[in-house]
Every structure is written in structure tokens, then in C-alpha cells.
Amino acid sequence: MKKVKKVGMSIAWFCLGTLMLHAQERKGVTIEHLGTNNTLVRITEVGKYLLLPIQDNGEEATVNIVADGKQERSIVARLATSKVDYTVPLDLTPYRGKQVVLNILTTQGRNSVREAKQDVCWKNFSVSDTYDATNREKYRPAFHHTPLYGWMNDPNGMVYKDSVWHLCYQWNPYGSKWQNMTWGHSTSRDLIHWEHHEPALLPDGLGTIFSGSSAIDHANSAGFGKDAVVAMYTSAAASQMQSLAYSTDGGHTFTTYPGNPVLTLESEARDPNMWWNEKQGQWNLVLAHALEKEMLFFASPDMKKWTLQSRFGKDLGAQDGVWECPDLFELPVAGSDEKRWVLLCNINPGGPFGGSATQYFVGEWDGRSFKADTDAQGNVPTKWMDYGKDHYATVSWSDVPDGRRTVIGWMSNWQYAAEVPTLQFRSANTLPRELGLFKDADGQYYLSSTPSPELEALRDKRMQYIRQLSVGKRARTVALPTQNDGICEILLEMDARRATSITLTLSNKADETVAMTYDATKNEVSFDRTRSGITDFSQDFPSVTVAPTHTTDGKLNLRIFIDRSSIELFEQNGRLAMTNLVFPTAPYSTLTLQAEGGNARVNKLTIYSLQTIF
Numbered sequence: 001m002k003k004v005k006k007v008g009m010s011i012a013w014f015c016l017g018t019l020m021l022h023a024q025e026r027k028g029v030t031i032e033h034l035g036t037n038n039t040l041v042r043i044t045e046v047g048k049y050l051l052l053p054i055q056d057n058g059e060e061a062t063v064n065i066v067a068d069g070k071q072e073r074s075i076v077a078r079l080a081t082s083k084v085d086y087t088v089p090l091d092l093t094p095y096r097g098k099q100v101v102l103n104i105l106t107t108q109g110r111n112s113v114r115e116a117k118q119d120v121c122w123k124n125f126s127v128s129d130t131y132d133a134t135n136r137e138k139y140r141p142a143f144h145h146t147p148l149y150g151w152m153n154d155p156n157g158m159v160y161k162d163s164v165w166h167l168c169y170q171w172n173p174y175g176s177k178w179q180n181m182t183w184g185h186s187t188s189r190d191l192i193h194w195e196h197h198e199p200a201l202l203p204d205g206l207g208t209i210f211s212g213s214s215a216i217d218h219a220n221s222a223g224f225g226k227d228a229v230v231a232m233y234t235s236a237a238a239s240q241m242q243s244l245a246y247s248t249d250g251g252h253t254f255t256t257y258p259g260n261p262v263l264t265l266e267s268e269a270r271d272p273n274m275w276w277n278e279k280q281g282q283w284n285l286v287l288a289h290a291l292e293k294e295m296l297f298f299a300s301p302d303m304k305k306w307t308l309q310s311r312f313g314k315d316l317g318a319q320d321g322v323w324e325c326p327d328l329f330e331l332p333v334a335g336s337d338e339k340r341w342v343l344l345c346n347i348n349p350g351g352p353f354g355g356s357a358t359q360y361f362v363g364e365w366d367g368r369s370f371k372a373d374t375d376a377q378g379n380v381p382t383k384w385m386d387y388g389k390d391h392y393a394t395v396s397w398s399d400v401p402d403g404r405r406t407v408i409g410w411m412s413n414w415q416y417a418a419e420v421p422t423l424q425f426r427s428a429n430t431l432p433r434e435l436g437l438f439k440d441a442d443g444q445y446y447l448s449s450t451p452s453p454e455l456e457a458l459r460d461k462r463m464q465y466i467r468q469l470s471v472g473k474r475a476r477t478v479a480l481p482t483q484n485d486g487i488c489e490i491l492l493e494m495d496a497r498r499a500t501s502i503t504l505t506l507s508n509k510a511d512e513t514v515a516m517t518y519d520a521t522k523n524e525v526s527f528d529r530t531r532s533g534i535t536d537f538s539q540d541f542p543s544v545t546v547a548p549t550h551t552t553d554g555k556l557n558l559r560i561f562i563d564r565s566s567i568e569l570f571e572q573n574g575r576l577a578m579t580n581l582v583f584p585t586a587p588y589s590t591l592t593l594q595a596e597g598g599n600a601r602v603n604k605l606t607i608y609s610l611q612t613i614f
């Protein structure tokens with residue numbers, strides 16, 4: 001026995017000796033290649049982070065994080081093969097005092113170990129106590145919420161608690177394309193400035209963390225504590241299941257419920273949105289039955305046991321894509337005592353201008369089921385919340401006081417979100433908006449969206465104030481602010497009078513333009529970004545979007561927010577909202593006004609420069 005052991009030991013020493021010959025010492029790590037597609041990165045120094053070298057369009061590698069021999073996590077990262085575009089930090093603090101090894105599986109496509117060793121990532125791993133998240137990108141918005149780094153999609157788990165707006169979001173901390181979904185977490189006290197925190201939810205044995213909602217359990221019906229913030233989200237692995245996590249510190253940190261998942265189905269369903277139903281004394285939940293293109297409604301006494309109550313949507317509304325990210329709430333109708341229910345139903349693809357968009361249904365909710373209003377022909381009309389290309393996954397904050405229904409959306413489109421010309425981060429959220437309802441001449445109820453009132457505090461200087469300007473064929477030009485890359489807010493009260501159309505053109509020194517045209521004959525506003533700057537990263541990006549104005553008197557009061565890579569256009573009373581990304585190579589510096597068919601009048605034009613939120 002003794003002899004055998006000795007032989008065994010010496011073989012081990014021999015092997016280690018050979019391995020060490022091939023190992024390369026680099027900045028706190030040792031790299032050991034095990035074959036054409038398998039490499040070990042051993043951490044040899046104590047530090048807060050391991051910086052992973054990423055190539056944005058690189059191939060995906062599976063990185064298994066092993067501490068003291070136990071697999072702790074597995075992430076997918078595009079480790080750099082020919083060039084390092086940026087690094088992302090892997091937090092090592094949970095493994096302090098342990099021996100950490102990354103067991104990495106790379107592409108199968110290498111012919112030899114020699115070839116696999118050429119990948120630049122192996123020379124560029126390093127252990128560090130800091131990660132520099134300073135923004136260096138020209139297209140990072142100056143007054144919109146963005147993640148510090150990494151990829152973001154849907155807003156999640158939004159709740160207002162103790163005067164704090166919590167905003168979680170689908171976040172990939174390990175690269176600027178979709179993967180490794182966690183709930184990133186930011187908070188704000190004014191809906192303008194955002195503080196970034198550790199992720200609220202990390203993947204666990206049930207899967208990565210997809211979209212969901214948070215609600216305050218005022219009555220402690222789930223038993224997590226009075227006023228606990230309870231998050232319900234989709235655990236996504238081979239299948240999708242619904243899980244709970246709760247916070248007893250006001251929504252700052254979460255504990256996952258040991259009894260997860262709390263709701264399973266035999267088909268794909270995701271993005272749970274729950275709320276307390278005061279009348280019936282129960283929790284309600286709307287869940288997207290994604291591929292069936294319908295919404296499922298459930299009820300529960302305690303958020304843990306759910307009973308299916310009804311389904312809505314089969315063959316109704318836009319059906320050209322999967323249904324995702326639902327929300328249901330009641331809203332007052334402007335100028336009346338009436339109230340109606342609104343069901344948000346994000347759809348991808350199948351939006352009015354291709355790709356993703358937010359459709360909604362107005363109707364009645366009796367505590368069990370939702371019934372949509374019909375038009376004069378008895379059909380359920382398709383309605384869109386925003387007529388731009390970059391408004392998706394919009395849902396509302398829960399528990400906002402004063403009857404407000406505040407929403408925020410992901411300001412991108414699945415058609416090209418992963419290709420937009422940014423690097424350290426991808427995607428911003430829209431400005432927060434307040435929802436209302438109005439009844440139009442066709443007897444239908446429509447959603448109104450207006451920028452949240454808090455946003456007025458962004459205004460810096462009033463740069464232009466023009467009254468009574470007659471606009472005709474001859475172009476009238478107005479300078480736009482130049483500070484902070486020209487970020488600004490434009491308020492424009494106009495009356496088409498004899499004009500058939502009025503065009504507002506934003507242009508820069510590179511002759512890049514965005515044309516926004518009010519067609520007074522069709523009562524439509526269009527937004528043309530085909531020549532807006534960089535547009536060639538996707539054939540789906542150059543586009544013209546068109547929105548109905550829901551007005552007929554030729555008068556339009558526009559409010560336009562221009563950030564470094566986005567333009568949001570609203571009608572003052574919220575009857576029109578249009579959100580579009582733009583990537584001008586230089587800031588738009590001029591606004592040109594022109595009218596066709598006769599003279600129009602601008603009653604008032606005000607332009608504010610805005611402050612950055614950094």
C-alpha cells in the first residue's frame with residue numbers, strides 16, 4: 001500500500017512539473033492550456049477583481065468559477081481572441097481565502113493548442129483592487145439611466161419605497177451583449193440622478209434571472225415581514241419558472257425564497273407582474289404566455305400558491321411576435337370621472353416599424369379577467385404606447401403615491417440593440433413618464449405619456465425664447481445649445497394655419513439630419529433618421545416612424561428631449577410619444593423650421609440647455 005502511494009505521489013509531482021513548464025505567470029494569474037478548447041486560469045494573488053479581457057464580437061466562452069474545488073458559478077463571456085475591446089470585473093470577494101481557478105471552455109474550432117494559445121485574452125487577465133468604470137464614450141446619454149458598464153435590457157422590479165425609486169434591470173455584468181441575466185440595481189430620489197448598487201438578484205441553481213416585478217407586502221401575507229419588498233421574476237434555464245425573492249431592508253438587498261419556483265407551467269411563460277387586489281383581498285399576477293401570444297392571470301393569498309383565473313389575448317391585437325413584459329393597472333380618464341384598466345403587452349418582433357414595441361389594451365378588469373374595449377365594428381383595436389423604434393419592455397413602478405402611474409422603458413430595439421455603436425455599456429432607459437388616458441373623437445380610450453414632472457429640474461439655461469414667428473418655405477434657423485454636447489429640451493407651440501406640413505430639422509456640421517414633420521392634412525408626425533449620423537450598423541436602423549397626433553385643429557405643442565444618442569418627442573398633453581435613437585458624429589447644432597403649402601405660425605419656441613447627471 002505504502003509503495004503504491006509513493007509511486008502515485010511521484011507521478012503527481014512529475015505532472016505538476018511538466019505543467020508548470022507550460023504555465024505563464026501574468027498579473028496575478030497563471031494560465032494553463034489543457035487542449036485546444038480548455039484552459040485554466042489560476043488566481044495567484046489576492047485582489048478584489050479579476051479583470052476579464054473581452055472582445056465585443058468575440059466568440060462565447062464558458063467560464064466556470066471554481067473555489068476550493070467547488071464550482072461556484074458558470075458565466076458566458078466573449079473572451080478576446082484578436083483584440084481586447086474592454087475589460088469587465090469578476091468580483092472575487094465572495095471567494096476570499098479560497099483557491100480560485102477558472103475552468104474555461106473556449107470554441108471547438110481550434111486545430112492545435114498552439115493556435116488556442118494565440119488568443120490575446122490569455123495575456124490580458126489581471127487581478128486588481130479597482131475597476132475603472134469612468135465613461136469615455138461619446139454616445140453615453142447625459143441625462144438618461146444607463147448601467148455603469150455591460151449590457152442592459154428590460155427594466156425590472158420597479159418599486160417606490162421610503163422616498164426612493166428602485167429600478168432593477170436585465171443586466172449582463174460580463175459584456176455588452178445579452179447574456180448571464182441578473183437584476184442590476186439602481187436607485188434615485190429624484191428620478192434624474194441614479195446611484196448604482198450591487199446586483200439585486202444573481203443567477204442560482206434554477207437559472208438566470210429574467211424580467212419581473214416587485215410589490216410591497218403591506219399585510220405580510222407572504223410571511224417575509226410586514227412591508228417586505230417582494231420580487232417575482234422568471235428563473236430561466238432549460239425552461240422558465242416563476243420565483244420569489246424578498247427584501248426586509250426597503251428593497252436594497254434580497255434573499256431568494258427557499259421554496260422556489262412558486263409557479264411552473266408546461267410551456268414558456270415569463271415576466272410576472274403582480275399587484276395587491278384590494279377589493280378581493282388577494283394577490284393578482286399577470287404572466288406573459290410568450291409563444292401563445294396571450295396573457296395569463298393568476299390569484300394567490302400569499303404569493304406562493306397561485307391559481308390560474310383567466311387568459312387574455314389569443315388572436316387579439318398585434319400577434320406578429322412573442323408577448324412579453326405585461327403590466328395591468330387602472331387609470332383615470334382625463335376630463336371625466338371615469339376610470340379604465342390598461343393592459344400593457346410588449347411584443348417582439350411585430351412593432352409598427354419592425355422589431356420590438358409596446359402595445360396596450362384598454363378595457364375592464366373584474367378582479368378575475370380582463371375584457372378589452374372594441375371599436376365601432378366590434379373589433380379590438382391595436383394600440384401603441386410610443387411610435388418610435390426604441391421603446392420596449394415598458395412597465396410601471398409599484399406603490400407610487402398620489403395616484404401616479406410612472407413608467408420607464410428600455411430605449412432600444414431587439415433588431416439591433418447588440419450592434420449599436422457603444423462599447424463599455426449598451427442601452428439606456430427612456431425618460432420616466434406619467435401615464436394617463438384620454439378619450440378621442442372615435443370614442444376610443446388612448447394612453448397619454450408625458451415626461452415625469454421631476455424632469456423639469458434638468459433645465460439649465462433658457463437659450464432661446466422666440467414668440468410669434470411666421471414660418472413658410474424659406475428656412476428659419478435657430479441655434480441649439482452647444483454645452484454638454486448640445487443636450488437640450490425644445491418646447492414648440494405651433495399652429496399650421498394655412499400650411500399643409502411643418503418640418504423641424506436638426507442638423508450638425510457633418511450635414512447629418514433628423515427631420516420631424518407635422519403633416520397637418522393627415523394629422524401625423526413623422527421622424528426620419530435615415531440621415532441622422534451612424535446608421536449602417538444594422539439595415540433595420542435607418543427608418544421613418546410615424547405617429548397619429550390625435551388632434552385635428554392644426555395646433556401642436558411639442559416637447560423634445562435631445563440627449564447624446566436619443567430623441568424623445570412628446571405632445572405636451574401626452575397624446576403622442578415617439579422615442580428614437582440617433583448616433584450623430586457631431587452634436588446637432590441647428591434647428592431649421594420650414595412649412596409647405598402656406599405659412600404656419602410658431603406661437604412660442606423655447607429651448608433649454610440641460611444639465612448632465614454625472
Ligand code: FRU
Nearest residue numbers: 154170210211270324325393
Ligand atoms: C424582453 C425579454 C423578456 C425576458 C428578458 C430576458 O425583452 O425577452 O421576456 O424576461 O427579455 O432578458
